Amino acid sequence: MDARLDQYSSKMTKTIDNLKEEYATIRAGRANPHLLNKLRVDYYGQPSSIQAVANISVPEARVIQIQPWETKMIKEIEKAIMTSDLGITPTNDGKIIRLVFPELTEERRKELVKDVKKKAENAKVAIRNVRRDANDSFKKMNKASEISEDEWKLLESQCQELTDKYVSEIDTIMEEKSKEILTV
Numbered sequence: 739m740d741a742r743l744d745q746y747s748s749k750m751t752k753t754i755d756n757l758k759e760e761y762a763t764i765r766a767g768r769a770n771p772h773l774l775n776k777l778r779v780d781y782y783g784q785p786s787s788i789q790a791v792a793n794i795s796v797p798e799a800r801v802i803q804i805q806p807w808e809t810k811m812i813k814e815i816e817k818a819i820m821t822s823d824l825g826i827t828p829t830n831d832g833k834i835i836r837l838v839f840p841e842l843t844e845e846r847r848k849e850l851v852k853d854v855k856k857k858a859e860n861a862k863v864a865i866r867n868v869r870r871d872a873n874d875s876f877k878k879m880n881k882a883s884e885i886s887e888d889e890w891k892l893l894e895s896q897c898q899e900l901t902d903k904y905v906s907e908i909d910t911i912m913e914e915k916s917k918e919i920l921t922v
Contacts, residue, residue, distance in 0.1 A: 742876075742893060743872065743893065743900060746869070750868050750900065750904045751904075753861050754904060756861070757857060757858065757861040757908060757911060759775075760857050761854065763775060763776060764850060764854065764919070768800060769798070769799065769801055769802045771789075771794045771795075773824060774787075774788045774789070774794065774802070774804075775789075777818045777822050778818060779811065779815055779817075788804060788815055788818065791808070792811065792835075793805045800841075801836055801837065801838050802837040803834055803835070803837075805833065805835075806835070809833060812835060815828075816828045819835075819837065851916045851920060854912055854919065855912060855916070858908050858912035862908055866901065868901075869897055869898070869900075869901040876893045876894055877890065
């Protein structure tokens with residue numbers, strides 16, 4: 739592949755990585771510690787991730803256990819969970835916070851799958867925007883006589899192949915996530 743496509747390929751890869759991160763925060767009825775990634779707690783005046791102030795484990799399929807290194811952090815962590823969009827009420831025994839995930843209803847699973855598909859479609863649009871930027875750049879290079887007509891057509895064709903590859907990767911990731919959500 740042409741080196742002039744590298745920057746566009748890396749932008750497309752970042753789009754895929756971003757989609758995977760978004761999917762990691764969608765709960766599929768199982769306890770997933772990644773759900774806590776976006777949450778921040780106040781730790782001595784610094785916004786910190788829960789992972790930075792506590793040990794997180796998954797003792798059972800539908801339970802996340804958070805054990806803060808300092809017991810005074812329990813209230814802060816609970817507050818962060820309550821104000822988040824997780825929709826789960828934490829319980830604690832003075833030392834450990836537990837998040838128990840209820841089984842998802844069929845209706846909720848279908849809503850989540852719609853959300854997964856929407857996020858995938860947004861990622862595809864981002865990939866296509868990168869392709870458009872690349873093609874515009876190649877067109878300008880051709881007009882400025884930096885590349886020949888043949889090189890321009892070749893670059894556009896390689897860019898389209900790259901786009902197709904990433905779009906099909908998005909479809910695969912979306913299918914896997916949808917299947918995970920719909921599996922009871």
